[in-house]
Amino acid sequence: MKVFSKETYINRRKELKRKMGSGLLLFLGNEESSMNFKDNWYPFRQDSTFLYFFGLDMPGLAAVIDVDQDLDMVFGDDLTTVEIIWQGSHTALSDLAETVGVNKTKSKAELPTFLDSISGQRIHFLPPYRPENFQKLEAYLGKSPQEINSAVSVQFIKAVVSLRSIKSEEEILEITNAVNMSVKMHKRLMREAKPGMKEYELLGLVNYEAISAGGTVSFPPIITINGQILHNHNYSNTLTNGKMLLGDFGAESAMHYAGDITRTIPVSAKFSDSQRDIYQIVFSAYQTAVALIKPGVRFKEVHLAACRKLAERLKDLGIMKGNLDDAVQQGAHALFFQCGLGHMMGLDVHDMEDLGEQYVGYTDELLKSSQFGLKSLRLGKELEKGFVVTIEPGLYFIPQLIDLWEGEKRNSDYIDYKALSNFRDFGGIRVEDGFEITSTGAKVLGDPLEIEIGEVEALR
């Protein structure tokens, strides 16, 4: 288990206490997750907020911060003699807690009693996303599922989001580490993808690169010749000449920070003319966005500027038409770019998604739009120094969506459905990198990875 310095965790908790003012903060660590029988487990993944404040990377833990008493406690159990025989000896929990600056540990069994004994203090907890932690909250707090959902502490969520959003230097280094691992995964795929291969062969390769570097994948990789399918975890297709291969994946470092990169490459040695055209449009939207991101700029405006760039270039190609200010305002471009330009990245690839997009990506004054396209934008609010965000524009030709809109003549002032018919089976292209927001602008994270057409073709 690799942790930052003791002071890092002490300071994070101190800052959290300052923001909360009072109350009892309950942190539930994650448990092992069963695959096909109880003891056949998926690789363990600790909860990210637990990692952020307590650093301890093992199942079966909980923690409490009593803000009023300025007291931090970890609840968990040491191995029994029998367990040591099967699992080997482990460092005692109290010694592990010491490494993250926590001096008080108790047995897990004491947690319900401890929580029961609390009176006159609000018990703050975060929204559970695993069923077993939902069950624990019901049992510990004596609440129904409905009551758990409505008793989640918005104040606690906002305090955690405000801290985790601003990455420290040591976090930036760790994210860079994850991004560099991700770059290696992509270079390997870009070099080795060949016609005749199955997508799952490349899935094996990128898993190899992540795991053999001491990490894992930060989310289920997307490796597909059907880039237009946005949520795609099928790997059964064969790579064929003329197709493109979209790879959206990244590594999770040993300390559980995420990388997330997308490249789209031709299966053949070169892009075709139309692939080149669409790729250049996507890349110009990427460049537009990268040039704009800096503290004080709303990410929603960056998203819309990228959309505007996509629309302009699609108009040059004859697929869009009319007044482009109106087109973007009406969301006409979302026929081709249905999702958001990017998201925060940190201990989670979609950082803090469990805490709720409204709290992570928006503010009390800036609510998420319900317009198709914009409603999938995870991050809308003003960027701040220390944010880490992805920029990932794309163009996706989804036959079902094209048919749906054309049938309704939706946005037909802005879309030339006849010209579009040539691209109906084009597929999809996305490019994505991670960026650190600096005091004056932004810096791409990690080692360089080929992105321009010439660079990509040189690797093939």
Add this chain to the structure above:
Amino acid sequence: MKVFSKETYINRRKELKRKMGSGLLLFLGNEESSMNFKDNWYPFRQDSTFLYFFGLDMPGLAAVIDVDQDLDMVFGDDLTTVEIIWQGSHTALSDLAETVGVNKTKSKAELPTFLDSISGQRIHFLPPYRPENFQKLEAYLGKSPQEINSAVSVQFIKAVVSLRSIKSEEEILEITNAVNMSVKMHKRLMREAKPGMKEYELLGLVNYEAISAGGTVSFPPIITINGQILHNHNYSNTLTNGKMLLGDFGAESAMHYAGDITRTIPVSAKFSDSQRDIYQIVFSAYQTAVALIKPGVRFKEVHLAACRKLAERLKDLGIMKGNLDDAVQQGAHALFFQCGLGHMMGLDVHDMEDLGEQYVGYTDELLKSSQFGLKSLRLGKELEKGFVVTIEPGLYFIPQLIDLWEGEKRNSDYIDYKALSNFRDFGGIRVEDGFEITSTGAKVLGDPLEIEIGEVEALR
């Protein structure tokens, strides 16, 4: 999604109905499992019993067999228009159900109402091992967690076990496929493991071999220089000359059948003298067991014969002493062989472990022993033609256990603790293969994989 023929599933369900006689059988498929936020999922794994009887390999399904009405139904939902835009078009559930011989499908939302409407028929269900399926049973059946636990249907468990225990020819082929993938994983590791490497580099390699062949790992691999730690999912050690490397892992095929093989190799080019001695003892126990397995033989007796062989050879080495019949009866050998000789293998690596070891590995007449060592033997009952089992003897020198027993002078009539002190830090050795029980004996599954000392050294 690859399935067997329609008739295979129809016949399995027909046979199950015959064994049950009457009642309503409820099958819960698995859901997606969240890692660090709700929509960041581990790779989906369908429930094995669901796969066995219904073959459908996707989340969000349930099924019902009404034995009295001879009616098979699958509950699930087709993608909505919005979902098709994000996930691409999928085959309709009714068409998928057709491929496994089920003509009746209903929406998932209809399941609670359907179950509510059942009267006069017992609703049989299997023990849930995932929290969300436990919650579903509580909700569907209006029962408390305690009531769910006590209402699990033993008749249903026994009927499923009796069917799944006997592997058909097509299942043997599919298991062989998984074993062959596992053999490739092992050969790769045996060839590439070198001093200075980290265990996780080899973890990456074996994952690559499994995934790039269209499968995955059948359980979290054990790849360790500390073979004496039996439950070990740490991969952070460096391979050093003089150590051994124990690799216990296997592939899961695209149809979710498991392979499971163990080899122990020297990190150096050759085994040391003492490693050779202990390896030979373990291998002789393996040979003893392999020679004995056939229909009608209790696996418990095979286990004890292997233990006896280990004890004999440990006596030759001076570590054990005294009357070996008594020693084995007292469980003295379990200081070195703390676990069981093997287990069933099929759709699960420990086949049907979710259904309960007593029902899978024992009978009403043969209960599991509570003696240390024997209590970890998952399979004790008579072997039958069509069983697939592993044979995996080992010798593990666990310092904490040696200290515990020596402190208590436990079994000191049979163990020479002084001679043993030379082996205190020896580590652990295990070898394992999978076998099909044939009408006259047994057949090792899959392509040959080096196991004898000379063969192993030739690969290094």
